[in-house]
Amino acid sequence: MLNIGEMMEKETVKMKMREIVKSCFFVPSLQEAVLTSVEEHAERSDFLFGCLAGMHYQIFSEEVKESERIAAAVELLMLAGDILDDLMDQDSLETSWSKAPLTTSFHMAIGLLLAGQKAIADLPIDDDKKAKAQSYILSRLLQSLNGQHMDVTNGIQTEAEYIEMVKKKSGSLVAMACFVGTALAGAEKNTVIIEKYANDIGIAVQIDNDIDALYRWDEKNDIKAKKKSLPVLYMLASKRDNLLKQYFSNHIDYNELYAQKEKVIQQMEQEGAFYYAKVMSHIYKEKALQEIEKLDVDDRYKSVLKTIIL
Numbered sequence: 001m002l003n004i005g006e007m008m009e010k011e012t013v014k015m016k017m018r019e020i021v022k023s024c025f026f027v028p029s030l031q032e033a034v035l036t037s038v039e040e041h042a043e044r045s046d047f048l049f050g051c052l053a054g055m056h057y058q059i060f061s062e063e064v065k066e067s068e069r070i071a072a073a074v075e076l077l078m079l080a081g082d083i084l085d086d087l088m089d090q091d092s093l094e095t096s097w098s099k100a101p102l103t104t105s106f107h108m109a110i111g112l113l114l115a116g117q118k119a120i121a122d123l124p125i126d127d128d129k130k131a132k133a134q135s136y137i138l139s140r141l142l143q144s145l146n147g148q149h150m151d152v153t154n155g156i157q158t159e160a161e162y163i164e165m166v167k168k169k170s171g172s173l174v175a176m177a178c179f180v181g182t183a184l185a186g187a188e189k190n191t192v193i194i195e196k197y198a199n200d201i202g203i204a205v206q207i208d209n210d211i212d213a214l215y216r217w218d219e220k221n222d223i224k225a226k227k228k229s230l231p232v233l234y235m236l237a238s239k240r241d242n243l244l245k246q247y248f249s250n251h252i253d254y255n256e257l258y259a260q261k262e263k264v265i266q267q268m269e270q271e272g273a274f275y276y277a278k279v280m281s282h283i284y285k286e287k288a289l290q291e292i293e294k295l296d297v298d299d300r301y302k303s304v305l306k307t308i309i310l
Contacts, residue, residue: 059181066124213229
């Protein structure tokens with residue numbers, strides 16, 4: 001999905017992440033645990049959020065220096081969020097933090113949140129710009145937390161509510177990454193446009209992730225937790241009877257559903273639930289592309305941003 005090479009190297013961003021970790025975590029066992037999580041994160045992630053932060057800093061300041069450290073700081077924040085999400089969702093992923101004692105995992109997550117913000121505070125950039133970036137981090141993380149709570153408490157009933165939840169949960173994180181780079185560059189003119197395409201990218205990415213989670217029952221607990229993602233909502237609205245409707249209406253339990261997971265996937269494919277979700281993801285990607293085109297920047301920067309979506 002993402003081609004970092006044109007503006008920054010993923011390996012360099014990872015190296016910066018390791019540098020920040022070593023400067024913030026002093027207890028050897030905790031430092032080693034966090035460094036291991038950074039390596040795992042680098043293997044699993046395309047560094048979308050960090051790259052967006054570094055790219056926006058470069059786009060609006062035309063400065064290369066510090067962009068990779070900015071990217072690293074934002075990726076540490078995202079790693080903290082991944083750890084907390086996995087602990088909350090109780091997903092059975094093969095990660096070091098899912099196997100570590102709960103206290104260690106929470107110390108890792110909280111430490112990474114603080115380390116990412118400290119890395120921003122320590123940048124050799126004007127204090128007012130850093131204060132603005134920190135403000136964006138706090139406000140958008142709080143928005144994401146509210147969206148996450150909406151998701152895990154199963155309060156979603158309609159597609160409109162799902163989109164609003166995802167905008168808060170995921171769109172706000174994409175916006176945070178974009179605004180961190182923009183604020184550190186001292187650019188405020190394009191914030192309305194950036195907010196729009198950031199939300200659209202976040203919605204599209206979350207829909208794609210939700211589709212993927214439905215194929216990965218042994219790793220993800222979305223179905224067990226009765227999360228109403230877009231494909232699930234589609235099946236619940238179907239006029240035909242199906243296993244998901246039976247499960248969500250408590251006519252069968254999770255063990256009965258899991259025993260027929262291949263049939264569940266087959267029903268979703270036959271009904272067009274996955275196709276519908278993919279179409280909606282494509283629509284939001286197209287909306288993001290249209291907003292990026294409105295940016296008052298050089299066309300070559302627009303092209304790089306578009307590679308994130310294509």
